[in-house]
Amino acid sequence: MSDPGPTSLQPGLPAAAARAGTRPAAGARSALPGPPSFARTVRPDAPGGAAPEGAVAVARPAVERILRGPTGLGTTSLRLRRKDREEPAAPEEPTASGAPAPGSPIPGLYHHPVPEPDQARVAEVSERIKRWAVDEVQAYPPEWEDQFDGFSVGRYMVACHPDAPAVDHLMIATRLMVAENAVDDCYCEDHGGSPIGLGSRLLLAHTALDPLHTTGEYEPAWLASLQSDAPRRAYRSAMEYFVRDSSDSQADRYRHDMARLHLGYLAEAAWAQEDHVPEVWEYLAMRQFNNFRPCPTITDTVGGYELPAELHALPAMQRVIALAGNATTIVNDLYSYTKELNSPGRHLNLPVVIAEREGVSDKDAYLKAVEVHNDLMHAFESEAAALAAACPVPTVLRFLRGVAVWVDGNHYWHRTNTYRYSLPDFW
Ligand SMILES: CC(C)=CCC/C(C)=C(\C)COP(=O)(O)OP(=O)(O)O
Numbered sequence: 001m002s003d004p005g006p007t008s009l010q011p012g013l014p015a016a017a018a019r020a021g022t023r024p025a026a027g028a029r030s031a032l033p034g035p036p037s038f039a040r041t042v043r044p045d046a047p048g049g050a051a052p053e054g055a056v057a058v059a060r061p062a063v064e065r066i067l068r069g070p071t072g073l074g075t076t077s078l079r080l081r082r083k084d085r086e087e088p089a090a091p092e093e094p095t096a097s098g099a100p101a102p103g104s105p106i107p108g109l110y111h112h113p114v115p116e117p118d119q120a121r122v123a124e125v126s127e128r129i130k131r132w133a134v135d136e137v138q139a140y141p142p143e144w145e146d147q148f149d150g151f152s153v154g155r156y157m158v159a160c161h162p163d164a165p166a167v168d169h170l171m172i173a174t175r176l177m178v179a180e181n182a183v184d185d186c187y188c189e190d191h192g193g194s195p196i197g198l199g200s201r202l203l204l205a206h207t208a209l210d211p212l213h214t215t216g217e218y219e220p221a222w223l224a225s226l227q228s229d230a231p232r233r234a235y236r237s238a239m240e241y242f243v244r245d246s247s248d249s250q251a252d253r254y255r256h257d258m259a260r261l262h263l264g265y266l267a268e269a270a271w272a273q274e275d276h277v278p279e280v281w282e283y284l285a286m287r288q289f290n291n292f293r294p295c296p297t298i299t300d301t302v303g304g305y306e307l308p309a310e311l312h313a314l315p316a317m318q319r320v321i322a323l324a325g326n327a328t329t330i331v332n333d334l335y336s337y338t339k340e341l342n343s344p345g346r347h348l349n350l351p352v353v354i355a356e357r358e359g360v361s362d363k364d365a366y367l368k369a370v371e372v373h374n375d376l377m378h379a380f381e382s383e384a385a386a387l388a389a390a391c392p393v394p395t396v397l398r399f400l401r402g403v404a405v406w407v408d409g410n411h412y413w414h415r416t417n418t419y420r421y422s423l424p425d426f427w
């Protein structure tokens with residue numbers, strides 16, 4: 001059964017055009033057939049868009065944390081509010097010995113706990129995403145079902161997008177997340193992936209996001225190619241749904257972020273092919289591209305509003321987004337450390353690179369990677385607070401809050417995904 005999608009509030013008028021009050025030229029969007037657009041719950045004139053009742057309350061502590069700003073000499077002017085703020089979790093003290101209990105946070109990792117994700121939403125997203133993966137795009141063969149379920153993508157996306165007005169909005173993010181992981185698993189990693197020939201596979205798959213514009217003679221072969229493997233089917237379909245409910249500039253933002261991601265995959269593959277361990281800063285540069293960034297940066301589409309392109313492009317906003325993406329991705333390096341240690345070959349992650357390039361023990365390297373993460377988190381929060389103070393536009397504040405809750409939800413998912421991850425015994 002295909003994902004039905006609710007009826008548009010303005011039948012026949014794509015969401016972006018409805019928001020802008022204009023009708024796009026025929027053929028301005030992808031020529032590919034796709035799913036119906038669902039209703040936007042946002043009034044075009046509502047600054048920052050309307051969140052469902054309760055959603056803002058859930059997200060409120062995060063913006064207060066952003067608005068709290070940095071502490072220390074000379075930073076008072078960056079702090080907008082001083083009351084009712086959420087405090088970060090108290091740092092976990094290392095246990096006497098052994099690995100922390102399953103589901104525990106990494107000792108000493110600076111993070112913010114999130115409320116348990118809404119169980120009704122998790123159940124509905126989980127059910128709908130499986131129908132989409134199996135029936136619409138055949139994303140995985142039956143023997144991978146346990147791994148698909150163990151990934152818990154519904155719980156992940158509900159935790160990361162508490163301000164999504166409805167499940168339809170959550171489905172936008174969830175389909176993209178499954179598609180992004182299908183590409184990573186099947187092209188790059190342990191489900192048939194390899195560095196050999198990766199550039200060609202990624203480029204051709206990228207055309208499912210950023211369509212080929214070619215002549216009538218060659219278009220049918222390209223269209224057929226988009227159905228020829230699970231990663232491309234998943235990218236194509238997830239992008240179709242996304243484009244129906246995003247503005248043109250949000251779609252362009254996403255394509256740019258995915259091009260960044262693919263560039264990062266290629267650098268990682270090049271080093272794997274040569275069994276090369278980069279310097280730590282070089283690794284961090286690669287991981288800034290091979291990064292979760294495309295997920296938090298759709299927070300406004302999933303929230304049913306738009307951060308205007310010129311505000312997204314602000315250098316200060318770009319820095320905040322990069323710092324947040326880097327912190328979320330180093331969280332992955334830390335929680336997936338033992339999984340990657342046990343996988344075939346050498347899998348680069350920040351602790352492995354620090355140990356190799358700085359000549360320290362595995363434990364010291366891991367603990368240093370925790371510090372790098374914490375520094376990135378603190379920088380993200382300071383810079384977000386400074387931007388919020390300098391540019392207190394409702395869409396900017398809501399977007400910053402959306403990125404911050406994505407960071408927290410991502411940590412929650414990594415911490416609690418004991419099917420996939422376990423911690424080393426460094427404490
Ligand atoms: C969802 C998304 C855009 C992912 C892009 C990059 C990516 C696959 C990660 C940041 C996760 O890293 P990794 O490949 O190390 O994942 P696991 O550790 O295998 O979970």
Ligand SMILES: [Mg+2]
Nearest residue numbers: 332333336340
């Ligand atoms: Mg990893």
